[in-house]
Structure formats: structure tokens, C-alpha cells
Amino acid sequence: MATDNPSARRRRLGVELRRLRENAGLTGEEAAERMSWSGSKLSRIERGQVSSNSDDVRDLLELYAVTDPGITQALILLARESRRRGWWHVYGDVMPERFDVYLGLEPEAHALRFYHPQLVPGLFQTQEYTRALLEAHPAPVEPHEVSRRTELRLRRQALLTKEDPPNVWVVLDEAAVHRVIGGPIVMAEQLQHLDRMSRLSHITLQVLPFDRGAHPGLNGAFDILEFREPDIYAPRLVHLENLTSSLYVEKAKEVRFYSVAFEHLRTAALHPEETRGLLADNEKRMRSMAKEQQPYENE
Secondary structure (H helix, E strand, C coil), rough: CCCCCCCHHHHHHHHHHHHHHHHHHCCHHHHHHHHHCCHHHHHHCCCCCCHHHHHHHHHHHCCCCCHHHHHHHHHHHHHHHHHCCCHHHCCCCCHHHHHHHHHHHHHHHHHHEECCCCCCHHHCCCHHHHHHHHHHHCCCCCCCHHHHHHHHHHHHHHHHHCEEEEEEEEEHHHHHHHHHCCCCHHHHHHHHHHHHHHCCEEEEEECCCCCHHCCCCCCCEEEEEECCCCCCCEEEEEEEEECCCCCEEEEHHHHHHHHHHHHHHHHHCCHHHHHHHHHHHHHHHHHHHHHHHHHHHHH
């Protein structure tokens, strides 16, 4: 078990504690009252927003009548490791608090599934594409913040080239490869990067064409993270994000909806080889567009 992802530990500890509470037939309010805690304290622990110490976890497990020593030992270890700091904490000045949890979960997953209808996922963005997105954010962002956030996003991408990388499957709506982010040259480089990454053995990239019509992804982007320890932790969860917040879907029934939706999306999408052909065509179009714009830029 790795020890460098404390926010992932917090999140997964919270998932398990909530499951055990529900199995014990207690509401959050009832459990908090029995522990002489505020309801907000237990809620924040279960959502992985704060660290919990070994004594608190041991007391909760006693309240929930958990007698399996294996589960007790594993969860206490999680509590201890959740108090460590991850590498990304040096970017705390420019990183949204909600993203801390995701940065811990992502490297823990052995499989990642992304569906993005408008933008290239962060793990696959080039530096200039990332910079263009950050500069377009509705909240004012100082130039040094843009540089730091870009650096953070690029450091995440080491995950894809490490010795034992996760299996990654990406489905992009066709809009994501047509939308000109940062200008045609930046977009051409981004498309070329997608083509290059799609040729790695652990990465599958597909584009869902416009002509497929209505499909299960029309409600927006989602990420599915799968983990190797289903006997103790939630084996799979869904991450949803918007401008101001993140949501984690963990209940098995709800996660299954997203898993089924992703299967429909990848089935409807172009084959990876056809996808590379589409990327190449769009890259050429972007470079041609850049040449057409050049005379006007020189005037």
C-alpha cells in the first residue's frame, strides 16, 4: 500500500466508514450524537475533507459493532496515512481545495475512464492548451497563478508514463477536437499530442462523432476511477466536476449507471485507428487555418 496519497486515503476511509455506519443502521445524526460530535465533524470525515485520528476511527468501529480485526487494522492504517502530506501540497496556494481529494485518488486507481464532451482531459493536455483554458477561466487569475496551475497539471501527467501506469480509456465528443483552444497552432499541437498518447499500449482513445445523434453522455463529462482493493474499499467511483465544486458518486447502483453509459459511448465511438485518422485530419486543418491567419497577423 503506497503512502504518498493522503487525500485518497481520507476519501477512501470516509467511504468505508459511511458504509459501515449504514450497515449498522445509523443515520449520520445518530452516530454523531452517540460520539458526542457535531454532525458536521462526522460528515466531513465521511466526505474525506478532514483527517481523522486512530482513536476516532477505533471508537467509530466500536460503535458500528465491527469485530473483524483485518478491517479494523486496515482502516486505522488508512487514518494514520491520511495525515501525511502529498507532493501537490506545494501548490496549495493555487489549487482549489476540492481538487486535493482527486489528486490523491487518481494515482491510486488501476483504471481510469474519461468521457469529456467539450475539452481534452487534464492528463492529456499540452502546456499551451492548459494555459489557454486557465486564462479563459471566469475568475480573475494572475499570470503567476496560471504558470503554477499549468505546472501542477503537467506534473500529474507523469502518472501516464510511470513504470506501472493505469489502464486509461478516453472517449471524447467530436466537439473537443474541433474547438480551437488557444488558437490553431496550439490546437494542432494538442491534437498531435493526443495521437502520440493514443499509441501507448495502456491508453485507448476514441472520438464520438456528431452523426451518432443522442447518446448517454449528453448530460456532461464524468470520470470513472477503479481500484484494486474491492474487499475493503469502494472498488469504483465516479467524479463529476463543474466550475465551483466536485461530486463523487460512490453508491454501487449509481456508479453502475455511469459504467453502462460509458460502455454505450465507447461502443458508439470511432475505432481507435479511425480516431487517429480524424485527429490527423483536424491537425492538418488547424495548421492550414494558422497559415491563412498569418498574413493578417503580419499586417
